[in-house]
Ligand SMILES: [Zn+2]
């Protein structure tokens with residue numbers, strides 16, 4: 494019999510309203526594992542059924558190479574969720590990274606589990622290098638030693654919009670929009686540091702697994718990476734009373750957008766370019782949806798739009814807006830297709 498998935502096809506606003514009003518207390522977590530799945534589609538279906546029944550929400554990617562999950566689990570279903578994870582040999586040893594802050598709004602509004610070619614879009618041809626030759630892990634205490642060491646180089650493996658609101662003291666934060674671009678740029682731009690002690694970090698550690706192997710393949714001799722990323726660093730720092738060397742907020746890929754890790758505000762409002770601010774907003778314009786950092790005054794003044802242009806575009810007749818949206822989505826699709834071409 495053909496398996497039929499019960500998809501939530503309600504408009505986003507309705508999903509949002511339903512989750513916000515259901516009174517459920519949820520725990521947000523993330524985890525990943527590089528493990529070979531012979532049939533990722535079967536894994537996806539099993540997880541959708543099991544986690545859907547528990548009322549889990551989130552964004553999960555499954556591929557032949559493993560699983561990458563960001564999700565919220567109802568507190569009442571937590572024990573059942575853990576039992577499920579422990580009952581499967583593929584998942585039982587995965588460390589969970591619990592969210593640092595839950596936020597006032599839910600992190601997710603629906604359960605989306607997708608079968609992808611890769612669990613992280615890195616643009617690499619995995620057969621061209623040894624993906625298992627990763628760097629060894631750094632604990633939070635070791636990360637602090639690297640930051641204090643003038644001979645060591647700390648590299649932020651995230652995108653520019655992520656490092657704009659938060660980064661480790663003294664880290665190199667490449668100005669790139671995608672992880673794919675980062676992997677292309679770092680080995681070239683930072684080749685002078687090839688023989689230095691290198692520490693990599695990202696949000697939850699997944700990007701560094703691939704990046705450390707890629708840098709080693711590219712001739713970097715001493716590459717290590719922060720275990721569990723910034724999220725776990727914060728937990729370790731709090732548990733063991735270490736100095737917190739992370740400044741600002743950690744960007745996260747859910748409705749919360751970021752979590753506070755360090756007390757400093759390291760970014761400035763994109764609209765007035767004056768007020769220190771680190772809150773991301775999603776531009777209200779249908780054609781835009783650009784993420785921008787905005788102070789309360791500017792966001793109110795611009796009515797939630799990222800620019801005067803978007804504010805003006807929104808006033809156009811709906812037929813013109815529709816055409817414009819279609820044109821833009823075609824451009825984005827072409828850009829997406831181009832990204833699929835392997836780099837090397
Ligand atoms: Zn402002």
Ligand SMILES: [Zn+2]
Pocket residue numbers: 776777778781782783798799800803
């Ligand atoms: Zn906009």
